Amino acid sequence: MSRPRKQVHLAAHFPGVNNTTVWADPESKSQIDFSSFRHLARTAERGKFDFFFLAEGLRLRELKGRIHDLDVVGRPESLTVLAALAAVTERLGLAATINATFNEPYEVARRLATLDHLSEGRAAWNVVTTSDAFTGENFRRGGYLDRADRYTRAEEFVRLARELWDSWEPDALTGAGDGFVRPEAIRPFSFQGRHFDVAGHFTVPRSPQGRPVVIQAGDSDEGREFAARTADVIFSRHGTLDDGKAFYADVKGRLARYGRLPHQLKILPAATFALGDTEEEAAERAAAIRRQQVGPQTAIAFLEQVWGRDMSAYDPDGPLPDVDPDLSDGVWGGRVPLGDRTALAAKWRALAEEKRLSIRELVIEVTGRQSFIGTPAAVAALIDRFVQEDAADGFILVPHLTPGGLDDFVDRVVPLLQERGVFRADYSGTTLRDHLGLGPGSN
Amino acid sequence: MPERPLHLSVALDGAGWHPAAWRDLPGSGWATSDLFGARYWADLVAEAERGLLDFVTFEDAFALQSSLFDGPDGRGDQVRGRFDAVLLAARVAPLTSRIGLVPTATTTHTEPFHVAIGIQSLDHVSLGRAGWRPQVSGRRTDAAHFGRRQGFPELRPDALTAQSEHVRDLFDEAADAIEVARRLWDSWEDDAEIRDTATGRFVDRDKLHYIDFTGRWFGVKGPSITPRSPQGLPPVVALAHDVVPYRLAALGADVVLITPHDVEQVRSISAQVREAEAETGRAGEPLQVYADLVVFLDDEPGAAAVRRARLDDLDGAPYVSDALVFAGTPGELADLLLEWRAAGVEGYRLRPASLPHDLLGVTRGLAPELRARGAFRAAYEAETLRGHLGLPRPASRYAAGAAR
Ligand SMILES: Cc1cc2nc3c(=O)[nH]c(=O)nc-3n(C[C@H](O)[C@H](O)[C@H](O)COP(=O)(O)O)c2cc1C
Numbered sequence: 001m002s003r004p005r006k007q008v009h010l011a012a013h014f015p016g017v018n019n020t021t022v023w024a025d026p027e028s029k030s031q032i033d034f035s036s037f038r039h040l041a042r043t044a045e046r047g048k049f050d051f052f053f054l055a056e057g058l059r060l061r062e063l064k065g066r067i068h069d070l071d072v073v074g075r076p077e078s079l080t081v082l083a084a085l086a087a088v089t090e091r092l093g094l095a096a097t098i099n100a101t102f103n104e105p106y107e108v109a110r111r112l113a114t115l116d117h118l119s120e121g122r123a124a125w126n127v128v129t130t131s132d133a134f135t136g137e138n139f140r141r142g143g144y145l146d147r148a149d150r151y152t153r154a155e156e157f158v159r160l161a162r163e164l165w166d167s168w169e170p171d172a173l174t175g176a177g178d179g180f181v182r183p184e185a186i187r188p189f190s191f192q193g194r195h196f197d198v199a200g201h202f203t204v205p206r207s208p209q210g211r212p213v214v215i216q217a218g219d220s221d222e223g224r225e226f227a228a229r230t231a232d233v234i235f236s237r238h239g240t241l242d243d244g245k246a247f248y249a250d251v252k253g254r255l256a257r258y259g260r261l262p263h264q265l266k267i268l269p270a271a272t273f274a275l276g277d278t279e280e281e282a283a284e285r286a287a288a289i290r291r292q293q294v295g296p297q298t299a300i301a302f303l304e305q306v307w308g309r310d311m312s313a314y315d316p317d318g319p320l321p322d323v324d325p326d327l328s329d330g331v332w333g334g335r336v337p338l339g340d341r342t343a344l345a346a347k348w349r350a351l352a353e354e355k356r357l358s359i360r361e362l363v364i365e366v367t368g369r370q371s372f373i374g375t376p377a378a379v380a381a382l383i384d385r386f387v388q389e390d391a392a393d394g395f396i397l398v399p400h401l402t403p404g405g406l407d408d409f410v411d412r413v414v415p416l417l418q419e420r421g422v423f424r425a426d427y428s429g430t431t432l433r434d435h436l437g438l439g440p441g442s443n
Numbered sequence: 444m445p446e447r448p449l450h451l452s453v454a455l456d457g458a459g460w461h462p463a464a465w466r467d468l469p470g471s472g473w474a475t476s477d478l479f480g481a482r483y484w485a486d487l488v489a490e491a492e493r494g495l496l497d498f499v500t501f502e503d504a505f506a507l508q509s510s511l512f513d514g515p516d517g518r519g520d521q522v523r524g525r526f527d528a529v530l531l532a533a534r535v536a537p538l539t540s541r542i543g544l545v546p547t548a549t550t551t552h553t554e555p556f557h558v559a560i561g562i563q564s565l566d567h568v569s570l571g572r573a574g575w576r577p578q579v580s581g582r583r584t585d586a587a588h589f590g591r592r593q594g595f596p597e598l599r600p601d602a603l604t605a606q607s608e609h610v611r612d613l614f615d616e617a618a619d620a621i622e623v624a625r626r627l628w629d630s631w632e633d634d635a636e637i638r639d640t641a642t643g644r645f646v647d648r649d650k651l652h653y654i655d656f657t658g659r660w661f662g663v664k665g666p667s668i669t670p671r672s673p674q675g676l677p678p679v680v681a682l683a684h685d686v687v688p689y690r691l692a693a694l695g696a697d698v699v700l701i702t703p704h705d706v707e708q709v710r711s712i713s714a715q716v717r718e719a720e721a722e723t724g725r726a727g728e729p730l731q732v733y734a735d736l737v738v739f740l741d742d743e744p745g746a747a748a749v750r751r752a753r754l755d756d757l758d759g760a761p762y763v764s765d766a767l768v769f770a771g772t773p774g775e776l777a778d779l780l781l782e783w784r785a786a787g788v789e790g791y792r793l794r795p796a797s798l799p800h801d802l803l804g805v806t807r808g809l810a811p812e813l814r815a816r817g818a819f820r821a822a823y824e825a826e827t828l829r830g831h832l833g834l835p836r837p838a839s840r841y842a843a844g845a846a847r
Contacts, residue, residue: 024640032567060666069646070645072645074668080564085535087481087536104591105590137662137664138663139554140591140661141663161590197590199483205476297643
């Protein structure tokens with residue numbers, strides 16, 4: 001039995017504050033000027049992408065108690081930039097990553113509903129739960145939440161936000177005659193939960209999408225369960241075929257428990273790419289990008305993360321030194337701890353010895369190659385295959401260059417996906433919910 | 444010595460400041476629901492920019508508008524509902540090129556870090572036209588929406604003059620919030636981004652600074668996650684009605700908006716503002732003092748008063764405001780503004796009673812009238828809001844050799 005071909009969903013990730021983003025390339029432009037955001041967003045819209053995505057990090061990353069200076073540093077407040085982008089795009093969805101720990105529901109719900117109106121139905125919210133004491137130092141709330149509490153707070157947060165979004169009846173604005181609004185159509189809210197105790201009236205009329213799209217990007221069991229219950233989209237790290245299939249099956253399998261259908265939760269792994277006219281050229285390009293991403297100093301910095309000690313005296317082009325990791329404490333601020341560093345160090349050492357790799361070559365090897373490398377035709381075929389084989393519903397593409405990193409993909413790969421009949425030739429709807437095929441956001 | 448030209452700005456809110464103004468929207472080609480779309484606001488700001496105004500402000504609050512001082516009134520015959528002001532300002536930024544954009548954001552509830560990066564990002568997307576109108580949210584209703592703080596007493600109209608400890612604390616906290624924002628805006632030196640391929644460093648971390656703020660209510664470590672913005676420090680514009688807020692303005696604002704009702708009050712309030720400056724030991728640029736006025740403007744003598752009476756009738760009550768309500772011709776308003784200038788104000792924030800009518804009265808009536816009298820610009824002479832206000836672009840306080 002054959003089923004209709006699944007449609008591919010594509011989103012554009014603005015290059016982030018990590019070493020995936022290459023800043024030393026002559027083509028690399030400002031990470032903060034609005035012109036860069038505009039260029040990338042317009043490119044994504046030209047490519048008929050579902051949405052444009054901004055990550056968030058509320059404290060500058062540190063290594064060994066000092067601000068990490070080797071990667072791109074600095075970014076704007078997401079919703080402010082997305083509101084501005086709403087003025088220079090027409091159909092593209094606009095997704096902001098917003099932390100559920102260092103924000104309050106009323107304000108976030110209000111800002112997202114505002115963006116949804118100002119963009120005529122294109123707002124999305126990537127709910128993240130990162131909550132370390134390090135980031136907390138920038139906030140009144142301070143501190144951090146226990147692992148177990150992060151998702152109970154996020155859960156209440158989203159539930160409350162949706163209650164607020166639903167609180168104005170669709171026809172509350174009467175439009176003419178004696179009243180500006182039917183006061184009884186603005187339902188008061190009152191919410192007492194474990195994390196929030198709020199009451200009042202929402203100030204934003206029901207927005208074009210009703211409920212802006214909710215994205216989730218956590219990976220733990222609690223995170224997956226949270227996504228199955230509440231999210232419209234998952235942004236995942238499971239971007240290889242096998243890994244992607246396992247994750248896809250796992251998460252979609254959780255939906256029935258909540259009375260939801262598979263199409264109501266789209267799974268979009270992060271993906272990077274390198275294109276070439278021939279396979280060889282693409283491979284060369286991919287390797288060149290990897291060398292840019294892992295410069296000599298960055299290679300040492302990666303080593304230091306695992307070894308937990310100062311490795312700056314070693315030659316990045318020389319062999320791995322014969323020292324053991326120092327496990328006394330973590331050296332990174334604003335990063336997920338790496339887990340068992342002894343095991344990781346042993347694995348790296350074995351690999352370096354087996355393949356006779358220098359420090360830099362080793363780091364290039366272990367920190368991940370591009371998801372898709374090849375000619376435009378090969379990359380289009382691969383993306384299609386991943387989607388048809390249920391490893392994904394599409395991808396959030398992470399270009400390595402700001403702002404032109406998506407130009408080639410849009411010019412050369414998108415037309416081939418369209419030819420294959422798996423990607424829209426033009427937007428058929430106006431809202432992000434339309435693009436994602438989610439159906440109306442209401443209860 | 445010729446007097447310096449006036450600074451002119453307008454305060455945008457709903458269908459205008461008169462509660463019945465929305466009833467005239469259809470007559471100007473707008474539906475009431477257009478208040479909740481981008482086009483209406485973009486049109487208004489474009490008109491203000493054609494009028495060469497210094498800036499527009501956007502009102503905001505967490506609670507639904509109400510005719511009561513603190514608490515919902517259940518009425519549907521006035522405008523209810525409002526957008527987040529920072530996002531509204533950002534939405535119109537790419538559609539304009541010169542006018543300053545000054546959204547309101549609270550110092551009481553929103554995390555100072557979030558406000559600071561929001562305004563800083565607005566400055567980036569507008570290429571140097573952002574400002575901030577910090578607002579103390581004293582109302583119990585607003586606090587209940589946010590939920591983080593319990594035990595807020597109901598706000599009473601006399602709270603400010605009564606100077607309750609609660610209100611004084613809110614203003615002290617606001618001063619801290621503004622100080623945190625300013626330090627965060629300075630926390631990246633202008634040339635922190637170096638892209639030094641030889642050493643592999645994107646930034647010179649010696650030019651990124653922890654702000655290490657600790658106050659009674661919160662601490663913020665810093666630095667900002669956002670690089671220094673085009674203006675460095677976006678102007679802070681504070682509305683103030685009494686001594687406590689004058690002190691707040693003296694501590695943290697670039698422009699103070701006052702609400703005198705006659706020329707005597709212009710003199711007395713200006714003197715109080717200068718006193719507050721002396722008391723707080725303000726250094727650097729003096730506060731610029733602008734007066735707020737609600738305006739009904741019509742070319743035909745008497746027409747504005749008739750319109751005001753008609754709107755009062757429709758609303759069922761005479762409109763009262765914290766600011767003087769002016770109804771007259773642009774020429775009459777120009778007389779008043781120049782008289783008040785002589786008594787000590789450098790500019791105005793005009794609150795159009797009805798939009799777009801009274802905005803057009805400002806841009807097409809008042810502005811040319813003032814220009815003809817040599818009291819208003821004939822073209823923009825600067826590209827940033829600081830530039831319009833005549834404020835130099837400051838170096839970061841943390842930069843080596845910075846004057847501090
Ligand atoms: C693909 C992906 C992207 C993420 N992006 C961000 C981000 O931009 N900002 C952030 O604070 N956390 C981000 N996270 C972290 C998670 O959203 C989440 O809060 C964290 O992983 C803890 O949840 P977990 O225990 O379920 O994994 C991301 C996670 C994934 C998988």
